[in-house]
Amino acid sequence: MSVSIRLPSSPLPVLGLGLGPQHLLLLAGLVAFPLIASPFWTMQIGAQSLFLGVIALSLMFLAGYGGMVSLSQMTVAGCAGYMIAVIGTNSANLGLGWPWWAAIPASIAVAVVFALLIGLISVRTGGIYTIMITLAIGVAFFYFTRQNYAIFNGHSGFAGLMAPVVFGVNWHDPLPFYYLSLVVALLSYGAVLYLSRATFGLTLQAIRDNPRRMNALGFNVTLHRVVAHGFAGFIAALGGILYVWLNGRVSPGTIDIGPVISILIIAVLGGLRTPIGPFIGAAIFVLLRNFAIDLISPERFNTFIGLIFLGIVLVSPDGVLGLWQSFSRWATSAGAAGGWRRK
């Protein structure tokens, strides 16, 4: 990572999100999208991109601002999804049957506690160890849900999960669900953007660049990192609940190594530097998954996305956003492309 603290390109006031005409245009497009799109596009492409982007955003927050590449974000999201099934209602009548207004906060709370624990376990060693430890936790949790029937109902998991009917609106319908996802995505995006410029976020970025110096200056490095894990866990939990609501079910397959790595692919594809990256990555990922099967056989999607991921990592470590930036830089001057190097 670079030594200097990198603020987003335009110097914006802390509270105002600095909305330019292009942002309003994008927002209008996102709001109008389901009105012109078919239900398939609204749900499977639109909403899917939004909540996968939210989960990947939590990884971007930890990696980009905290320097901690955590591979357990899908695990935290899956934990929240499991809790929605366990605490709320599911088709197997195995849940506690709490109403939605109690089940949702409780699920998020459990996921945040889980994320805080992951933070506590993983932050004492830094850098590359974080990846190893969080990946080990993610895979171990997958095996645990698969072999445990008392809580997680083993192999089959839970089915029959759907967004509740609230205020007379069935949130499971495409249009309300899309707008719900959009609101969650916007709030998460705004929260990350705000936090990146608040004292906490600035301290976190300083810790990312030089933990020893921040420690010497009297900042509690461990606490900041653990709280960052908790906040990222909160965002991931929101995305996780939307994830299981759309799919209607949660099982060990939801948090298998495939989905865990997919979140990393999404974040890296879009770029780990700015909060918009994960959403761009998610849109590309979802579009590829749905339409690449026209080009290649559906069974070989993993080879295809794996090769794209390899290409991005080898060519542009800042994702497609980095690709775009180095292209525009190259277009304006013959400057060298920016690299994403550690140390």
Add this chain to the structure above:
Amino acid sequence: MRLFLLTTLNGLTLAALYFLVASGFTLVFGLMRNVNLAHGSLYLLGAYIGYDVADASGSWYLGVVAGFLSMALAGLLMQLVIFRHMAGQDLRQTLVTIGLSIVLADLMLAIWGGKTYQFNPPDWLYSAVRVPFIRAYPIYRLALLVAAIVIGIGLWLFLNRTRIGMMIRAGVDDRAMLSASGVNVHRVFAVTFALGAGLAGFAGVVGGTALSIAPGEDVRYLLASLVVVIVGGMGSVAGAAIGALLIGLAETFGLAYSPTYGVVYTFLIMVVVLAFRPQGILGRPA
């Protein structure tokens, strides 16, 4: 009593297998700071190739050799073609290994399908031996234990008694100084990577014979390597032995005595070690 002894023996032999897989992982990490998350894929690919060779030639021994050599070659290629050009960028290297593992897992599924394969080891390995209190125990698993001990001692001798082992140890301590004293670091890196990857392929055939080979085994052994190395200390072969013992025994006892919470023991060991010694039992602070 019988269950306890049987579980202990099963735990020891599983630990032997974990040690074989994790020693290569830790060796590569110690020298190059390269977390090779494709290590599990090398294990599975080595097993498949070993199976094909053993099946075609009719010799299990040739399969073992093929598993080792093919993955050593794959490791050599990975180091020469990719990692050599991104030295010091450990995050990018790790992301590349993740990308490789996705592609490899998918290609293996395309080539070998979702079937479960079973090796045919030589007859003398494929029988049972009488062990006090347990009655009969498969001789193959005991041979696995012996093989792991022999390889462990061999690795120790290689690292501590040979010239290239000396270079590797020097590289673990201070890469820049080793390079400055006239050693071709890239050659040392290539040898280490080939050896580490070869060990994974070897373990693939040997472990695949003890259990079986099927899609998904790559993730299982990646997890085992990760936890063993996190617990034992990253970069330490002796640490890998201790970590493998702890994890192998914990997993087997967990499965025998509380089947639905087995993974929790493995996990708890990792948490306790990280709480008291973040660098692992025999690891040195990074």
